Amino acid sequence: MSLDYKPLFVCKRFFRTGIFSVLMLLVVSLSATAEDFYPFDNDDDRERFLRFSHELRCPQCKSQNLAGSDADVAEDLKRELHRLITEKQTDQEIVEFMVSRYGEFVLYKPQFKSNTYLLWLLPFALFLLGVLVFVFVILKRQPDDDDE
Amino acid sequence: MNRLALFIPLALFVCFAIIVWQVKGSDPEAVPSALLGRAVPAFNMPMVKDAEKLVSEKDLVVDGHALINMWATWCGPCRIEHPYLVSLAESGVAIFGVNGKDDLDAARKWLAEKGDPYQFSVFDIEGRLGLDMGVTGYPETFLIGQDGKILHKRVGIMDERIWVRDFLPIIEKL
Numbered sequence: 001m002s003l004d005y006k007p008l009f010v011c012k013r014f015f016r017t018g019i020f021s022v023l024m025l026l027v028v029s030l031s032a033t034a035e036d037f038y039p040f041d042n043d044d045d046r047e048r049f050l051r052f053s054h055e056l057r058c059p060q061c062k063s064q065n066l067a068g069s070d071a072d073v074a075e076d077l078k079r080e081l082h083r084l085i086t087e088k089q090t091d092q093e094i095v096e097f098m099v100s101r102y103g104e105f106v107l108y109k110p111q112f113k114s115n116t117y118l119l120w121l122l123p124f125a126l127f128l129l130g131v132l133v134f135v136f137v138i139l140k141r142q143p144d145d146d147d148e
Numbered sequence: 149m150n151r152l153a154l155f156i157p158l159a160l161f162v163c164f165a166i167i168v169w170q171v172k173g174s175d176p177e178a179v180p181s182a183l184l185g186r187a188v189p190a191f192n193m194p195m196v197k198d199a200e201k202l203v204s205e206k207d208l209v210v211d212g213h214a215l216i217n218m219w220a221t222w223c224g225p226c227r228i229e230h231p232y233l234v235s236l237a238e239s240g241v242a243i244f245g246v247n248g249k250d251d252l253d254a255a256r257k258w259l260a261e262k263g264d265p266y267q268f269s270v271f272d273i274e275g276r277l278g279l280d281m282g283v284t285g286y287p288e289t290f291l292i293g294q295d296g297k298i299l300h301k302r303v304g305i306m307d308e309r310i311w312v313r314d315f316l317p318i319i320e321k322l
Contacts, residue, residue, distance in 0.1 A: 059282070059284040060284045060285050071285070072285060073279075073283070073284050073285060076275055076278075076279055077279075080279065099182065100182060101182055101183075101279065101280060101281075101282040102182055102282050102284075103181065103182035103282070105182075
């Protein structure tokens, strides 16, 4: 039994240190992308860049955002994003720039429009439905309990 | 009444199944192009053949229909589709080229060696026109109509199968 236990212990330790170093690498690489390749002269702009590069989807590697993608087009769009932000364009203008070229597909946070009402409102509707069902069940059960 | 309520979970399941079925049937690679039905974006850039001469969207003279092909010498798939573009041009299809983020000498050498299927090629050194046209990678081929509006976009290699399946039906309806 003790023989079985020891490798497991080593394995666990390995994973623990492994996960830690991967996390450390992620932290280091994230700050490196923002600082080195796309310099900004103030923190507000830097923050906007980070926010947009996380909210915009890479048109080529569809399950990644701009921040996480090395695709050619993602690099181009990050460069454009940097330009738009240093030119002090508003959020609305930046979104319009991206959508007019790549469609609403690029927005990980879809706009609130006629064809996205369902998407935005369904969770609340379902939550409301759940509350109603819950209340309904409780109200119905109460008299039964009294009877018993 | 209470018995009917028992069917609610089943009804929900059926709704959910229908949604999943539809999502499953759609092509995950397909990206709706934002430019369909819109005019080619404005540009003013040199030509590959003669870098002294600037061309703009007004130089895309279309007789019936034409193609705009985004290409580059650094793009592997472009090498594969090039012979087909040459044969399309020989059969009378007007093709305009947009050479993206490339080296001028390499682009000229490519055209000299492999044949030039293009009416002219725009030298888009920064890839700005490509970006304005919503290009996700090279090659891409756009079909434009008489009025210069974009009718269809092909992402990836152009070949006989794609031409017959996707382009010809649209052209026949023009």
